Amino acid sequence: MSLPTPVPADITVQIVVPNDSNPTAPPLLSAERRITPTWTVSQLKSKLEPITGIPSSSQSLRTKSLDGSWTGLTSDVSLLSDHRFGIRRGSEIEVQDTRPPQLRQNLNFLAADLSSVEKYQMPETQYEKLEDSVLAWKRRQKLGRFDPHAKSQSQMVEERRRKDEKDMEARGIGVGMRCRVGRDDARRGTVSFTGDIPGLGGQREEGCLWVGVELDEPLGRNDGSVQTRRVFQCADKYGVFVRPEKVEVGDFPPLGDLLDEDMEEI
Numbered sequence: 001m002s003l004p005t006p007v008p009a010d011i012t013v014q015i016v017v018p019n020d021s022n023p024t025a026p027p028l029l030s031a032e033r034r035i036t037p038t039w040t041v042s043q044l045k046s047k048l049e050p051i052t053g054i055p056s057s058s059q060s061l062r063t064k065s066l067d068g069s070w071t072g073l074t075s076d077v078s079l080l081s082d083h084r085f086g087i088r089r090g091s092e093i094e095v096q097d098t099r100p101p102q103l104r105q106n107l108n109f110l111a112a113d114l115s116s117v118e119k120y121q122m123p124e125t126q127y128e129k130l131e132d133s134v135l136a137w138k139r140r141q142k143l144g145r146f147d148p149h150a151k152s153q154s155q156m157v158e159e160r161r162r163k164d165e166k167d168m169e170a171r172g173i174g175v176g177m178r179c180r181v182g183r184d185d186a187r188r189g190t191v192s193f194t195g196d197i198p199g200l201g202g203q204r205e206e207g208c209l210w211v212g213v214e215l216d217e218p219l220g221r222n223d224g225s226v227q228t229r230r231v232f233q234c235a236d237k238y239g240v241f242v243r244p245e246k247v248e249v250g251d252f253p254p255l256g257d258l259l260d261e262d263m264e265e266i
Contacts, residue, residue, distance in 0.1 A: 010034040011089040014134055017052050018094060021101065024199050024227070029095075032134060037081035041073045044080060044093075052095050054104075060096040063087055066143070070094075090137040157207030161196070164209035167244045168194060173211060179249045181213055181242055188252045189215035192224065192232040192239075200226055200241065211247045213240050216254045 017029035029052060035044060045056035052059070061073035065086050073085060073093075080087050087093070097104055130136055139146045151159070173179070175194060181187040193212030201208055212224060218237035225231060226241065 010036050011087075011091075012132065012134065012137070013087065013090070014092045015048065015051065016092055016094045017054070018096065020096070021221075024202055035080060035087075037079065037087070039080050040076065041078050041080065042076035044073075045076070048095055052097075054095060054097045054099075058097060058099045060098050062094050062096070064092045064094070090134045090141070090143075153203075153206070160205070160207040161209065164244055168209060168211075171244060171247065172249055173244060173247055174249075177249045178252045179213060179247050180252050181215070181240060181248075182246050183248065185252075186217065186255070187215055187219050187240075188217075188255060189213045189238075189240075191247070191249065192234065193241075197226055197229075197231065197241065209244060210241045211244055213242065213247065214238055215240060 012032055012034055015029065015031050015033050016027050019025045019028050031051070033051070035047075039047075041061065042056070045059045045061065048054070048059065049056050062070045063073060063085055064070055071085055073080075078085075127133060128135060138144050142148065144150065173191060173194060175191050177191045179189060179191055181189065190213065191211060192214045193210070195209055196207070197210050200210060212232050213220075214224065214232065214234040215238050218235070220238050220240035222239045222241075223236040224234045224239040231241075232239070
């Protein structure tokens, strides 16, 4: 007689909705939730909709591996237990909203001033005593600040900087060069800045180098400024700051020039 197949136990993960309009601000949502590994990605999106306020069709999910890299949950029919995702207890699942900013009204309450609302906050000493929290799991796995061999913040900052310097050199990225962003031919432009931008990306990306691009079309997020700091000059919505791996330099003429050439051939 065959034995019944064991049902996978639920696991606790961290659900995070980033504030992509202000990368240095706290996330719009960060909460522990239990998930079932036999759910599909599509089922998880449906269950996250009432929690995040983001329609399942507008959710883009990714999870962070132990080495800090991100893996996209791109197949709606795949199970969360798929080894490619590496989801385990304590994993962080980020929910990105793919809707245009003006349509994200469901999340407005998360960005509102809630300082006057009475709410419960567990004391840090009590939270540290829990045995079923993400913190407890990290302690048992000796991760993060519990890793006896963990690198110091200054070491990680220097390591990130060296990695990005090598990446910039390998990609040949330099100010004045033509490029495209994110392999998107509609987002062509000119590199206007390369270097460190203190505060951008928060502590997690401290020391990282950034590439400022002036786009040919108003598909950016700023005018070359970060918060109140002017990094380079361009018209509003023509500026964007991205990591080196998102930039491809080369012979990328403005789209208008390509259209003109096509008209001449016709």
